[in-house]
Amino acid sequence: MRSLKGAFMTQLLIRLFIRRPNSPQDPRVRAAYGNLASVVGMVCNILLCLGKFVVGTLFGSIAITADALNNLSDASSNIVSLVGFKLAAKAPDAEHPYGHARFEYLAGLVVSVTILGIGFSLLKESVTKALHPTPVQFGWLTVAVLVVSILVKLWMSGFNRAIGRIISSETLIATAADSRNDVLSTAAVLVAAILCRVTGWDVLDGLMGVGVAVFILISGWGLVMDTLSPLLGESPSEDLVEHIEQTVMGYPGVLGVHDLMVHDYGPGHQFASIHVELPAEQDPLEAHDLIDNIERDFMKHDHLMVTIHYDPIVTSDAAVGVLRSRLTEKLRQLDPALSLHDLRIVPGKTHTNVLFDLVLPAGYAGDKVELLTQMEQFIKEQDPTYNCIIKLEQSYTAAAHK
Ligand SMILES: [Zn+2]
């Protein structure tokens, strides 16, 4: 029942403040959603911070003050993401033709470093308080403020997750996870306050302060990693890779795909390139039309700018097909993460060249020389006149450890 009311509140806010809620791909609508989430989060966090700060100071509890500062750090991240969403929505200009959407990651990085700073100063204060405990008073006001805080954070978690899913924003989904963690930390502070009252052990307050500080530090560190990674450039999500490959393979005549690369210039600003294998016998004009259609398909449906490279595949030569399936099987036995493409057999007077590209996962730890020797040997076993030329390539879609 409660969650139903919470969802109702979320829907109401969306209806009131978002003009075209059903087109979240539109950068302006996306920015409106982002702004709404940031402003609502900011107002809630500032109110929670004020309430706890007053109670913590009145009753001399470092744990509650720490929890208040946790909300303040959340409020500051709301402000920074508000600025981030605004800058990210800026249209491309002459200096930045790829848009400004990476500002969202930069904003997140600034926030996470701030959170780390707050965490360290709290840790210092709480350790002092745990070593030299001062009396903590108890009031029902404390309980009331903490219970309200737990309920508000529960709702905020659902609210941020809902909007984060609508506009697929990592930032908001991270905020939702952060709100859920806040529920746990505030609940722990509440339990400590009650225990403090029941047992009279004032040291509990300082210890709980240390706990909350460590919690703030851990979440801050996680956020640093989350925002740094897309700035450095990371593998695209498995869902996106599968979607792109399935879409291309769905076109008639497409025999295979490989060498997919996705470049990310911030949410909603992705570029990709992929090699598409088509029968060599096909008319090149037809093949080009097909490729143009696929590119347009991605632009229209996924707002994704894809450049496609054309690889002709000889389908009439049975020897190529046989060798391809043997090599694929051999590679699968050596390491399922390996793959090959662009296999060609070029006969000459003295020997026959066998050429192909061998794809290694990024960060491949195996012995490359040994791998090449094994493949060369295997090919010689198929036919002693074969001379193989293997090009090693790195994959840009999946990390080696996955
Ligand atoms: Zn290729």
Ligand SMILES: [Zn+2]
């Ligand atoms: Zn073209």
